[in-house]
Amino acid sequence: MANLTRGHHGGDPREVIDVTTTVDAQEAAGALAAEPCHCVVLELGMSGGEASRFLDALDGDPALASVPVLVHNGQRADVTLDPALRSRSAARSLEIFSSLDELRERIALHLSAEEPGDVLPLVRPEKPQPEQTLVVDGTFTGRTVLVVDDDARNLFALSGILELHGFKVLHAENGRKGVDTLLAHPEICLVLMDVMMPEMDGYAATTEIRSMSQYTDLPVVAVTAKAMPGDREKALQSGASDYVTKPVDANDLIACVRRWLSA
Secondary structure, three states: OEEEEEOOOOOOHHHOEEEEEOOOHHHHHHHHHHOOOOEEEEEOOOHHHHHHHHHHHHHOOHHHOOOOEEEEOOOOOOHHHOHHHHHHHHHOOEEEEOOHHHHHHHHHHHHOOOOHHHOOOOOOOOOOOOOOOOOOOOOOOOOEEEEEOOOHHHHHHHHHHHHHOOOEEEEEOOHHHHHHHHHHOOOEEEEEEEOOOOOOOHHHHHHHHHOOHHHOOOOEEEEEEOOOHHHHHHHHHOOOOEEEEEOOOHHHHHHHHHHHHOO
């Protein structure tokens, strides 16, 4: 378990990052009480139920209610479906990651914020919203999009948006499988490519796609983290047509897709 804070040792406060490592729930809660932090990284697989005890301690202290907790689950199980974790994430800033790349992106995002509460959660709490008009005009009905992403939550979110607009959605969990799926399905009209994946990342996959003459004009939209502007430039340099940032806004995504498929 580790909590990370931007240091304040003179000069630009963003230049130094203080990392405090603890081994159990009591020590972690004490460290948080002693010094504020921008986020906490919690290993879900800690022995003896320490992770749950730590979350209980946070829930019991109103002063720590706003501290973002980034839970790492190395087993790639469907922990997001666990009722207890799901109920906690609805009540506080708690996000679950099986991918270390996704975890890296979120840590960077939290550390770049001026205040801990400035970062929007990946899954935003449900609250009454002004009614918005969602235009689903059938323009894309029957067209096929390939989503390449190793995070099941991202696949689910992106697929739901696209399918609502009539797209057929194909999935691949890394760049290599994405290229293979593209070659096997000539009907694919657009690719959404996450940049951080195992085996072959989105940059390498996009470069390989662009090396094939039949895909010179295929729209490839990179999915990047807001905290990592370098990812966006690198994606465009590797051949991406455009990019969207996580957490992906449904209207922004469809506007981007519409822009490239109407070109």
